[in-house]
Amino acid sequence: SQQGEEDPQALSIQEGENATMNCSYKTSINNLQWYRQNSGRGLVHLILIRSNEREKHSGRLRVTLDTSKKSSSLLITASRAADTASYFCATSPTGAGSYQLTFGKGTKLSVIP
Amino acid sequence: DVKVTQSSRYLVKRTGEKVFLECVQDMDHENMFWYRQDPGLGLRLIYFSYDVKMKEKGDIPEGYSVSREKKERFSLILESASTNQTSMYLCASTYPAPGQLNTGELFFGEGSRLTVL
Numbered sequence: 209s210q211q212g213e214e215d216p217q218a219l220s221i222q223e224g225e226n227a228t229m230n231c232s233y234k235t236s237i238n239n240l241q242w243y244r245q246n247s248g249r250g251l252v253h254l255i256l257i258r259s260n261e262r263e264k265h266s267g268r269l270r271v272t273l274d275t276s277k278k279s280s281s282l283l284i285t286a287s288r289a290a291d292t293a294s295y296f297c298a299t300s301p302t303g304a305g306s307y308q309l310t311f312g313k314g315t316k317l318s319v320i321p
Numbered sequence: 322d323v324k325v326t327q328s329s330r331y332l333v334k335r336t337g338e339k340v341f342l343e344c345v346q347d348m349d350h351e352n353m354f355w356y357r358q359d360p361g362l363g364l365r366l367i368y369f370s371y372d373v374k375m376k377e378k379g380d381i382p383e384g385y386s387v388s389r390e391k392k393e394r395f396s397l398i399l400e401s402a403s404t405n406q407t408s409m410y411l412c413a414s415t416y417p418a419p420g421q422l423n424t425g426e427l428f429f430g431e432g433s434r435l436t437v438l
Contacts, residue, residue: 252429
């Protein structure tokens with residue numbers, strides 16, 4: 209079942225601008241992860257934030273998590289044309305034996321040079 | 322460098338054929354997964370395995386089976402391919418997150434794009 213839902217579905221920005229993508233989910237989680245997928249390729253892990261964390265940084269990426277609102281956001285600062293890709297959030301639900309990650313449908317980001 | 326290798330990037334098969342999609346990881350991961358990805362539907366979990374010879378159904382197991390005879394290899398089998406199984410198939414692996422049963426970072430293969438005619 210689809211747990212994470214990204215918003216917007218598509219985003220087009222100029223190079224150098226910041227890009228913000230949002231993710232909402234429905235049930236309690238252990239962690240939330242963001243992935244990137246270049247066209248026709250596999251997914252690549254970007255960042256993992258645990259349920260007891262509120263913010264995390266990695267290079268030009270900043271992720272926030274609000275468990276009370278069941279939402280997360282991914283901010284890419286000073287975007288580059290090479291950031292053009294689809295971005296997915298994925299949630300790891302609580303509960304014993306929860307080996308699964310459930311993915312959203314993704315946000316397609318286009319960065320125009 | 323960690324690696325998940327899917328045997329075929331592109332396959333074209335006919336309706337009714339038996340199809341094998343192979344996935345090998347070199348990271349000694351316990352957990353392996355098969356997803357399919359379709360436009361507008363995102364990634365949907367077909368099957369996963371948390372140990373050799375162990376498997377669990379995901380959200381859309383119908384029409385598929387899996388095999389995990391060795392820790393590093395996880396195969397997806399379409400017993401009788403149908404046109405609605407035309408899709409991108411993604412294999413992934415991971416270790417259990419430290420101290421938890423839930424999933425840590427997934428490592429994905431490059432995908433296998435299957436077309437069933």
